[in-house]
Amino acid sequence: MIGKQVGVGEAPLQKQTQCWRVKESKEGKSLRDHPGIQKAAAMIREGRLVAFPTETVYGLGADATSGEAVTSIFQAKGRPSDNPLIVHIAGADQLDELVSEVPSTGKQLIRRFWPGPLTVILRHRGTVAPPVTAGLDTLGVRVPSHPVALALLREAQRPVAAPSANRSGKPSPTQAEHVWYDLSGRIDALLDGGPTGVGVESTVVDVTREVPVLLRPGGVTLDMIRETVGEIRVDPGIRREGRAPRSPGMKYRHYAPRGELWVVGGSGKDQMQKVQALADQARREGRKVGILTTDEHREAYRAEWVFSCGRRSEPETVARGLYGCLRRFDEVGAEWIVAEAFPPTGVFFSVMNRLMKAAEGQVLSSGEERKA
Numbered sequence: 536m537i538g539k540q541v542g543v544g545e546a547p548l549q550k551q552t553q554c555w556r557v558k559e560s561k562e563g564k565s566l567r568d569h570p571g572i573q574k575a576a577a578m579i580r581e582g583r584l585v586a587f588p589t590e591t592v593y594g595l596g597a598d599a600t601s602g603e604a605v606t607s608i609f610q611a612k613g614r615p616s617d618n619p620l621i622v623h624i625a626g627a628d629q630l631d632e633l634v635s636e637v638p639s640t641g642k643q644l645i646r647r648f649w650p651g652p653l654t655v656i657l658r659h660r661g662t663v664a665p666p667v668t669a670g671l672d673t674l675g676v677r678v679p680s681h682p683v684a685l686a687l688l689r690e691a692q693r694p695v696a697a698p699s700a701n702r703s704g705k706p707s708p709t710q711a712e713h714v715w716y717d718l719s720g721r722i723d724a725l726l727d728g729g730p731t732g733v734g735v736e737s738t739v740v741d742v743t744r745e746v747p748v749l750l751r752p753g754g755v756t757l758d759m760i761r762e763t764v765g766e767i768r769v770d771p772g773i774r775r776e777g778r779a780p781r782s783p784g785m786k787y788r789h790y791a792p793r794g795e796l797w798v799v800g801g802s803g804k805d806q807m808q809k810v811q812a813l814a815d816q817a818r819r820e821g822r823k824v825g826i827l828t829t830d831e832h833r834e835a836y837r838a839e840w841v842f843s844c845g846r847r848s849e850p851e852t853v854a855r856g857l858y859g860c861l862r863r864f865d866e867v868g869a870e871w872i873v874a875e876a877f878p879p880t881g882v883f884f885s886v887m888n889r890l891m892k893a894a895e896g897q898v899l900s901s902g903e904e905r906k907a
């Protein structure tokens with residue numbers, strides 16, 4: 536279900552969106568001096584909206600201390616106002632301004648994973664504008680590792696609130712082109728840093744609890760967190776689709792292509808036969824059908840479109856390719872998409888979380904039949 540939008544309308548197409556290509560120079564010249572970074576940082580300080588690459592997905596940034604600037608993020612995306620934003624900072628030394636206390640588990644995780652794809656939930660001090668936290672007494676914070684993101688944050692000298700830079704409900708953008716497609720005319724600037732690396736969003740961990748709680752799986756895996764802090768609980772909302780998750784954003788339909796998406800469980804030949812059978816059934820019903828698979832199985836399928844999002848033997852490539860693949864099905868006009876499930880371990884746990892959200896729980900285990 537798409538979330539009800541509470542008091543936040545959508546921004547009309549009225550802005551002129553500037554775009555700068557920003558790449559690290561071979562001569563080791565600091566990115567902070569790049570004219571695109573300079574201009575984008577000035578825009579952040581003026582309360583305007585700048586999309587930028589992170590190592591996970593592109594973010595849509597604004598000055599987290601300005602209520603007006605932050606409100607315009609929600610408008611540009613059409614995002615429900617009860618879904619809080621993650622604040623991005625250039626280094627852990629900026630945490631003191633934002634949060635009251637960092638428990639020892641938080642410190643351990645920060646030491647190991649920052650800069651990188653980990654967001655920690657901490658109690659805040661009221662220094663960010665209220666719309667950032669959607670009224671919660673906690674705040675999500677992270678230090679991204681992407682050089683363009685870091686240069687922008689250092690130059691802007693502000694904490695930057697940034698959700699993924701997609702229209703609400705769509706797959707997160709892993710290329711500047713995705714941001715442009717979704718948000719040009721609604722935001723002030725876009726820093727194009729090429730394709731992002733991780734491909735799924737950061738892992739969100741609530742460290743305000745005695746035992747840390749995983750609220751959203753992401754680029755840092757459960758095993759990596761366990762190795763660092765010992766025990767971690769998984770929010771029941773992640774495993775059981777029916778229950779409201781504690782990370783507010785996880786309750787909305789998300790990451791979804793326009794076509795109807797079905798995920799097929801199981802493994803090996805069994806799973807592949809079921810995928811093909813489901814695709815054939817939909818084609819017979821007159822639908823334009825796509826199959827979402829990996830390099831290993833691409834040749835084996837027959838459908839109007841068969842897209843591979845990576846190599847099953849290298850889960851990071853699947854995470855990197857997933858959202859771009861879902862967007863390609865929109866581009867070609869697929870009405871019905873059948874996807875292979877992955878075993879829910881390592882980074883595949885995050886991939887499956889996103890696929891299940893995109894499919895709104897439409898999953899077939901390999902023995903089942905879809906009712907026509």
Ligand code: TXA
Pocket residue numbers: 589591592593594595618619620621652654656668671673674675679697698699700735736737738739750751781782783784785
């Ligand atoms: O990788 C990422 O995290 C990307 C890049 C741009 O940094 N950002 C991102 O933001 O994915 P967004 O807004 O698309 O997702 C933020 C998630 C949502 O599920 C939100 O509900 C949750 O973090 N969140 C934010 N603040 C929270 C809080 N105080 N308590 C619980 N969950 C929170």
Ligand code: MG
Pocket residue numbers: 698699707
């Ligand atoms: Mg998002």
